[in-house]
Structure formats: C-alpha cells, structure tokens
Amino acid sequence: MKNKKFDPFANLKLDPEEQELNDAIERGEFKVVPLNDAEKERYASYARYTLALEKKEARVNIRLKRSDLDTIRQKANKNGLPYQTLINTILHQYAKGRIKIEL
Template identity: 40%
Template sequence: MKTKKIVLDTEEAELLSEIEAGEWHEKPMDEQELSAYQNHAKYTKALNEKRQTTIRFSVSDLAILKAKSKELGIGYQNLIQALVHNYVKGDIKLEM
C-alpha cells in the first residue's frame, strides 16, 4: 500500500517544528474566536448531512444498476451515492 506524502504549508511546518522542539505553548481563545470556530464546525458538519431525495429511473436502468451493484457487493443506493459523489468531485466526466 502506498503512503501519501504529506505536504505542509509554511505555517504548518513552523507549528510542527515548534511542537517537536517542545517550544509550542497553547494560548487561550477569546469568546469571539471560539464562537467563530464553533460556527465553522457546525457549518462543516451540516455539509456532511444526508438528505433524502426522490429520483426516477427507467425500469431497465434500475434493473441494470441493481445487477451491477450486486456484482460489486454493495447496495444500489450506495452505488448511486458513490457515482454522484465522484462526479461532483470531478473524478467522473459526463459525456452526452
């Protein structure tokens, strides 16, 4: 299995070297900064929520999709989610 090389930006590299040298000291956050980070965390969590939706397929397309998902050993809804996710990330190109 390949391991990905982690690339750090300048700030991250400086922080890592401070931590490794034992020079880093935690500074407390004020209420405004803490609130901002909490709001960012809530927003990020909300982006990962799942929403139920309805989509219509032709009977033949759905049958083929179910057969292919069975070959892969996953549920057909999980296969649809993976296809949509990979399309959104740009890993799959749509040809019309």
C-alpha cells in the first residue's frame, strides 16, 4: 500500500475575495519582500510571547457586540496581530494595572 501525502488544501473552498488573492499569487503578482532585522525581531517577539502564553493560558468565552469585535479586528490587522492576541494583551494590561477602565 502506498503512503499518500495528506493535502489539507485538497477540498478547500475559498470565498470570492480569497479566490481573487489566490489567483493573483499564482499569477506572480505578489513578490516576497525580505524583512529587516527590526521586523524579524518584532515577529520573533510575537512568537515568544505567544509560546509563553500557551504554557499558562486558560480559555474563556465572551460575548461582544459585533461592531466592537469588527473594530478590534481592524485595529489588530493594522498592527499585524491576530485579534485574539490584541484582546489578550488588553486584558493582561488591565489585570496588571497598566491601563485603567472606567466602570
């Protein structure tokens, strides 16, 4: 029996925007831009932070207004972060007393 290599993208369905991006990539319309040392360190810092969190994290489910979540996602995207990381960072800073929220 042959060992078949698993292809996680074999039956992947893309939405129109994803398909447009995928097509542009396949046509070679995007080029790889090397990262400078500061950018490499920034992303390495994100990775270290994420790995440290994985060792100590607990999962929480919360309900948010859709508009608030959309705004958080936009701000996270603008800063090159996953939105969950941004939410976690805000909550962590609040818990440590670094930011104050009027209740």
